[in-house]
Amino acid sequence: MSEVKAKAGLEGIVAGDSAIAEVTQQGLRYRGYDIEDLARNACFEEVAYLLLHGELPTKAQFAAFRSRVQSEMKLPPQVVRAIQDMPTSIPPMDMLRSAVSLMGHYDADAQDMSKAAMLRKSERLLGQLPVAVALWCQKTAKVAAMPPDSNLTLGANLLNMMLGKKASPLAGKIMDGTLILYAEHDFNASTFTARGITSTLSDMHSAVTGAIGALKGPLHGGANEAAMNQFLEIEKTGSATKWFNDLQTHNKNNPNSKKLIMGFGHRVYKNGDHRAAMLREWSMELSKETGQGKWITMADELQALMLKEKNIHPNLDYPAAHAYYQMGIPIDLYTPIFVCSRITGWCAHIMEQLEHNRIIRPLSDYTGPALRKVVPMAQRG
Ligand SMILES: CC(C)(COP(=O)(O)OP(=O)(O)OC[C@H]1O[C@@H](n2cnc3c(N)ncnc32)[C@H](O)[C@@H]1OP(=O)(O)O)[C@@H](O)C(=O)NCCC(=O)NCCS
Known part of the structure; x- marks a missing residue:
């Protein structure tokens, strides 16, 4: 029996130190910068550089970084073929999970754990992931192939490549902004997964593959897709209030299979997620277009009802759903977009874990049967 018993879901447990993101009730900071400040004054690639290298880039550092990442916006032909051979019925998150694993096979740096190689792999994945997402759109939605434009932000390029055509400058700007908001969030489930894998001294592609699996779930990154499917369901019923009341009745009558309202609640922000309020404003701006x-x-x-009846606030995935829907992106690509952004936070954490590594190995309180003797098979009946 352990001396200290953690709450379910490790709630409130500080599991280590990190100098990457600070989560405060006033807002989220990346390496000391408020994300609102970053979103207003920087593009996603500047933020990616900040997360990976520790400081905002100078003009020269930025130009070199953008050019390095853009030069990585291609996939090994074997990965292209593998993606083309995958069944179109799979969730694109499964495609990305397998694709990253495969990318490791053809990455000359895959087993090199030096800081220089880890940075090269981080920048390579940052360039490769949008290309894998774009390839999936070409395969499944038959959109045209769009080469990335070296004058555009990574967010604008990602949007154009997913749509197979040029999106409006406003949509491109908002897409890039969402990548800033999604980039990093301390010890969330997928990042902690990546750190746990890294703590065994396993390689970066293994850690990112595991993190993608963790992000897929609807309680984590998958919530942006679930929130949009929920909006479509609400539209069918004709009224958010009716939909909400029906759900409350269902939950009252089925206490053992209560349904959650997707895009609401947060383990850390109990008084509201600042990122959600920002993205709601941007989505509103987009709606004018x-x-x-x-x-x-x-x-x-629905937000007003949730606040009044349950005092639960929306999280970032809630406005991400209606912002991405307005951009015309297929719903099952919302969480892959999250991957294209969070790769920066994951890689920063993987490198930080390696800098002060000790294997992550918590305990459990055993709740199974007490010591007993094996009854030989012949006597077990
Ligand atoms: C994010 C989330 C996983 C956090 O989980 P958590 O910290 O364990 O929160 P809890 O389950 O302790 O929530 C506290 C209470 O609020 C309720 N609650 C939390 N989120 C809710 C939601 N989205 N819809 C309805 N009720 C919710 C819980 O049922 C619980 O009620 P109870 O005390 O009567 O059992 C959870 O809020 C959730 O599942 N949200 C929906 C999925 C989502 O949007 N995920 C994206 C996260 S950024």
């Missing part, structure tokens, strides 16, 4: 403000009206109605 798309004419699809109905999603925000619906979202606001």
Whole structure:
């Protein structure tokens, strides 16, 4: 029996030190910068550089970084073939998980754990992931192949490549902004998975493959897709209030299979997620261009009900759903977009874990049967 018993889900447990992100009730900071400040004054690649290298880049560092990442925006032909051979019915998150694992096979740095090689792999993955997502769009939605434009942000390029055409400058700017908001969030489930894998001195591609698996779940990154499917379901019922009341009735009558409202709640932010408020504003701005403000009206109605009835606030995945929907992105690509951003936080944590590594190996309290003797098979009946 251990001396200290953790709460379920390790709630409130500080599991280590990190100098990458600071989660405060006033907002999230990356290496000391408020993300609102970053979102207003920097592009995603600057933030990626900050997370991976520790400081914001100078003009020369930025130009060199952008050029390095853009030169990595290609996949080994074997990975292209493997993606083309995958069944179109699989979730794109499964495609990405397998693709990253395969990318490791053809990466000359794969087993090199030096800091220089880890940085090269981080920048390579940052360039490769959007290409894998774009390839999936070409295969499944038959969109045109769009080469990345060296003058555009990574977010704008990702959006264009997913759509197979040029999106509006505003949509590109907002996409890039969402990548900033999604980039890093201390010891969340996928990052902790990546750190746990890294703590065994396993390689970066293994850690990222595991992290993608963790992000896929609807309680974590998969919530942005689930939130949009929920908006579509609400639209069918005709009213957010009716949908909410029906769900409450279901939960009352089925206490053992209560349904969650996706895009709400957070382990850390109990008084609201600042990122969600920012992205709601941007989505509202986008709706003036798309004419699809109905999603925000619906979202606001449900948000007011959740606050009044349950005092639970929306998280970032909630506005991400209606922002990405307005951009015309297929719903099952919302979590892969999250991967294209969070790769920066994961890689920063993988490198930080290696700098002060000790294997992550917690204990459990045993709750199974007491010591007993094996009854030989012949006597077990
Ligand atoms: C994010 C999340 C996993 C956090 O989980 P957590 O910290 O363990 O939160 P808890 O389960 O302790 O929540 C506390 C209470 O709020 C309720 N609650 C939390 N999120 C809820 C939601 N989205 N819908 C309905 N009720 C919710 C819980 O049922 C619980 O109620 P109870 O005390 O009556 O059992 C959880 O809020 C959730 O599943 N949200 C929906 C998925 C989502 O949007 N994920 C993205 C996270 S950024």
